[in-house]
Amino acid sequence: MCLSSAGAAYFTDVSPNAWYYDAVTECSDYGLLNGYQNGTFRPNATITRAECAALLDRMVDPDEPLGSEIGYQDVSQMDWYYMATTGGGQLLGGVKVTYTNKSPVGYYAWFYPKKACTREDFAYGLGCVLYDLEDEGGSGFNDYQQINPQYRDTIMKLRHNGIINGDGVGRYGYFHPKKTITRAEVAQILCNLIEVAEN
Template sequence: MKKMILSGVTALALFTGGVIGSGSIGSSVEAAQATLKFKDVPSTHWAAAAINSAVEQGFFKGYSDGTFKPSSPVTKAEMASILGRLTDQPNAAAQEANNFTDVPEWAKGGVSSAIAKGFIIPSNYNGKLDAKASLTRGEMATWLAQGLTVVDPDYKQALSDVTNTVIPAKEYFTGKLASNQKNAVAVALGTGLMSVASDKNFGTDRTTTRAEVAVLISRYANVAKTKPADFQGLNELREVGLRGTNINIIAPKYKVLPESRYPESEDYSKVTGDFAKVRNQELVTKTNYADIKVKNWIVINPYLEGAARSIYYPVFVDENSKPLRGAYYSFAEFEMNIKNSMNQLQAGSLIQTVSMNPVISPSSKAVLNYSVPHINDLLGSKGVFNVKNPVYWGKGLLHFDKELNPEVFLRLKDGTYFKVIPINN
């Protein structure tokens, strides 16, 4: 990876500590040595290495009292100045003018450069950047995602593809994730640029700290040199956004049978293996208690470790949880329109496929921590639904064992039916 260096000679002389420009940088050796003296950044600090690197490269300096203040927030003007000086970042083909009226003099050049490099889009603002305000994580995700679209046009496509995706963050499931930041948060999570906190929230309204920025500088450089298609998590988010499921990535052996293997008595033109044609469409039900749709379908292979795991693993599955006989976990988000009344058991009679079970929701601690909508939240006395239009996640299994009926079959009211099974060739 090519080492990131500073561009321009903008000196932020107004700061005693904080962001610095190339005009006030000593040698990299001196800078690196300086970080070792920060009283508040021990070698065990989670961002110690990134802070050392950021100081060495001249993005930050310490304070006169010997501290770095890793938990102090970074302002929009400061972050714009850092992003504007990333020399590996190309300029955007189409650039808007810096029409902000509230940017301090020392930051105007840096903000203009950040605009030129595509991180900041002035037309998204009302003439004011609120430059002295602390940068939030939501806006940070937006700036970084916008920067990636300049590096590779496929990142721009990715930002569009994730519009209707399921985002592995608590705010998504609680409905508190702002729509204007949702896509950027998805890309930030899918590329590993940013992550959720211990409370499982992304924290869009939380401020971005100096330590976080030090880490993000390095991460952004790595992500910008990587093709979007090389991130499994981002691929899953895009697939779910476009088709409502990640099965093609997690369980690619599940496919629709070719026409040559179907009996002549069946109308093959009605068969589909594309879940996008099933998503949000009314299904044929075996009973008449309610109309039902499947909004999203998430499949998780619980036998993988590390980066090979689904990006949705932490949302639905507890560590070391594995079903029997090599099955994968299958989680479906149901939307129903109950006609009169319906209890929990009657919900299970609507559709009957082991991969999508409307009777129960996942019982993992993970689901509780992420506040995934659960059937128990919608049931009143005697297990009767207390709302007419429940939306919640159900739990099933995706089997590969032929003895356990591995077929996934759903019939739509328009005559189309979704039918996939594991195929080895």
């Protein structure tokens, strides 16, 4: 995983009083999340799967290839996120593969780049980037059973290291795995990750 400070940026729609101000600022300092050309960050907007793929791609060590590149039926070489999806996109959950038909380069796959990313798909992708993170053990979530069974171990690894947390409701908090994730929520998760990486 690659994390390095890139210098602060300031956003017109991120108030110093907002709960996510520190997280957004720190993620911007590290160059993990960028704003838009008009100077906004759009903290409450959902983040697309293409944007998540680009984020994960920036975090992957270039000296440690992810494996063979994957081509998706719904991603064109002309799309700005093409390289990110062929790289970091294969870490993100939510990809659909049709095993009944095969193309010259493998089975047909769809990435759904413009769809809003779910909390579990992003968490799973982030956990795949942090493949060498040890599971410290601990509590789960009240809605643990709603998490995709293929993602559970990876997501619990993040939970037990304090990188993702529940909403504070009930005994363990709810993760809301199927809900879409906002840019501010992604910033907070990444801020938690930076704290873990620096300790």
